[in-house]
Amino acid sequence: MNSADGSVLAKPDQSLATQSLDDMSRAYAFTTRLDDLVAWGRKNSLWPMPYGTACCGIELMSVMGPRYDLARFGAEVVRFSPRQADLLLVAGTITEKMAPVLVRIYEQMLDPKYVISMGACASSGGFYRAYHVLQGCDKVIPVDVYVPGCPPTPEAVLDGVMALQRMIAKHTPRPWKDQWKSPYEQTR
């Protein structure tokens, strides 16, 4: 480029840039299948959306909190928006009144998406065999990992997250996940 006085400004050394890129591609070789690489990336950057409704939600705060620190597992960014999350952490009792809301949130998440059901209530209705409690959130959405306990200890939740990471890495998603249809489709 010519400046006003006609002198020529030094150009960046194009050849050097290509050279260094070239070196890098020689230095790092990705000796894996592409889908394994993608799975590795997915498993280490889960973005959880906490769906805490009850006591388990409080314990989930402890999992996120200073001592147990879920961030160590790459699941760092807690997002309360389904559009920004790929892991739905259902923590707490889901009542009949809440079930349609849960389904809508699950629908709004973008693929690929995973669900961890934390605690007895979310997994099976827990000890609430009662008229207003949904007997497990898998009645309406597909679940990948169930964490037992009432509430589960934070260690158990971390174990559940690690189990999910192994599933993602080994490409073993739940088979019925792809066939999932909204239970309310007929009524919409």
Next chain:
Amino acid sequence: MSKLDNIKTDLASKFNTANYKFVHAFGDDVLEIPKEDILPVLRHFKASQRFDFLMDICGVDYPTRQKRFDVVYHLFSSKDGSRLRIKCQLAENDWIDSAINTWVGADWFEREAYDMFGIKFNGHPNLRKILTHHQFVGHPLRKDYEADAQQHCTEPLPIHFNNEPGVDGSILNDRYVPLNIGPSHPAMHGTLRVMVELDGETIVRANPEIGYLHRCFEKMAETHPYNQVIPYTDRLNYCSAPMNNVGYCKAVERLLGVEIPPKAQAMRVVLAELSRIIDHIIAVGTGGVDLGALSAFFHLFTYREKVYTLFEKLCGSRLTVAMTRVGGMAQDTPEGWFDDVLAFCKDMRGQVDEISRLMLDNKIFIKRTQGVCPVTATEAVQWGYTGPLLRASGVNLDLRKATPYYGYDALNFDVPVGTSGDIYDRYLVRIEEMKQSIRIIEQICKNPPSGDYTIRDKGIVLPEKKDVYGNIEGLMNHFMLIIKGLRPPAGEVYDATEAANGELGFYLISDGSANPYRLKVRPPCFAIYQSFPSVVKGAMIADAIATVASMNLIAGELDR
């Protein structure tokens, strides 16, 4: 002359008391009157300032009786701490006058009685379902409704505002912007849902919708033996679970007429005060998060974890402890536990100051909370506020002082009282209460009482394991109690304790069988939350979020 006699002569001068019944049952004063007299009598008590609080209204179902429902009103006087229960009988399709013009706080309690039993209140502006979902048919707390008869809900409820009298709530005003917040919304706590109509950022009207965590606690209590109800009580206010255990067991013990030993009392007080601290930690910490201050949350939760460690050491579990049993505690304290608690208190004392520096002295925090959505003392009493929120409004009422239990009267502590009832005052009161709780705990732990941790009544408490496995008598005793269950005499009590966010009351009816016949909980935040639409009217949307946070709403006890 007893209090009941006083009431008797007082009423006789005004009403025709020929068919009134005055009963003194298990230490409670009870008045049974015909339904026409309910409203005049309530008005009379309020006007003469005999009773200033309407604590609860609930229904009871006796399907075999000709007039099948009991409607029960619980009154409380802040002057002398006395209580009165007024009951009347009602037939299936009958109605009763609504108390809403006498106490505004009757609003949600009447709606709940309608939802659960189908009791109709004449003159209630907005008598519709509150806890069950909108497609639900029937009244679940009636004895002829099966406990596990689920009815599915297939679609969420659209935005509506029919909590204002004389307005069709499903018609939205197109000059305003309707906004739905929650459930499961970034700015809202878990299951809470508020629908607002906005003029710019100002709230024109608001409508809270609850019941998203209605887990049928009361029905579950009716279908479980007394001791098995304890884990369910844990899950009412799960931020301070041990306090609920204590409240429930205290009610059952009163019905049984037993007094627990000093060691058990001391353990319960220590557990309750530790829970008060962690409950306030949640209120202050998440309140900060709602105002955009995340670091306080992380800082405070370190101390919550320390309390959990103490619970873990005591009973092996963290959040839901179920540590009390009817008649005492489940087990003794481990070696040196009281010393651990003392060490924690020493640590915590400095931290409370740090927290108040971090939060309350923060300029942004002050600006966002001072003078925001204040509630006056009169309004607070009208709505049935209790606990820190009532005290923040300037009413000095704490059940630990007004009607002391478990030796609170022998302990040294102060009750902080606010002036303006704004959000800032609520946090100030909470912070001060944490300091006072530390004081209480230290007094007990420095000199814990010795002796047994439970009574040894064979009809109430299970024998120790060494007896169960060691001799035939212990085995039989264990066997009988498990199979037959613990059976209090027929009767009813209302018993209240000062929980972290207010008066936690248990109204317990026994018919002499192994399960409670009816267990009504009076959750503190239920009465508080019903005032929300009128408190935030005209405020900014961000202030409404701050208000919700300061109310310390726990969905578990709000919806039960």
